[in-house]
Amino acid sequence: MKLLVRNLSRTTTEAEIQAIFEAHGAVQSTNLVLDKKSGGSKGFAFVEIPKVGEAKAAMKQLNGSMLDGRKIRVKKAV
Numbered sequence: 001m002k003l004l005v006r007n008l009s010r011t012t013t014e015a016e017i018q019a020i021f022e023a024h025g026a027v028q029s030t031n032l033v034l035d036k037k038s039g040g041s042k043g044f045a046f047v048e049i050p051k052v053g054e055a056k057a058a059m060k061q062l063n064g065s066m067l068d069g070r071k072i073r074v075k076k077a078v
Contacts, residue, residue, distance in 0.1 A: 001055035002077040005045045008032075009068035012041065016067070021047050024061060025054025046077055 005017060014032040021027050028048040035042050049055035055076075063074040 001049055001052050003047045003049065003055060003059055004075055004077040005047060005062075006043070006073040006075075007070050008041060008043045008045060008072060009070045010041045010043060012068045012070075014045070017045050017047065020062065020067065021049065021058055024058035025049050025051055 003021075008017070012032075014030050017032060018027055018030040021030070026049065028050050030045060030047050032045040033042045034040065047058075049058060059074045059076065062072065064071055066072075
């Protein structure tokens with residue numbers, strides 16, 4: 001299941017995102033979306049967790065949690 005992670009700090013790294021999601025299950029991929037011109041984070045990422053149960057648990061646990069001083073939002077990607 002592919003998850004959308006929003007409201008990330010511009011300083012949050014892909015490794016940090018992967019680490020918090022791995023606490024809830026096996027992460028297949030993490031993709032921090034970067035601005036093409038500046039190379040900086042756009043403030044959102046996609047995380048793919050193959051097992052639906054683990055993905056739903058991660059979504060429930062991490063939605064509204066704090067990461068790098070920001071309250072992140074996690075939902076199923078469309």
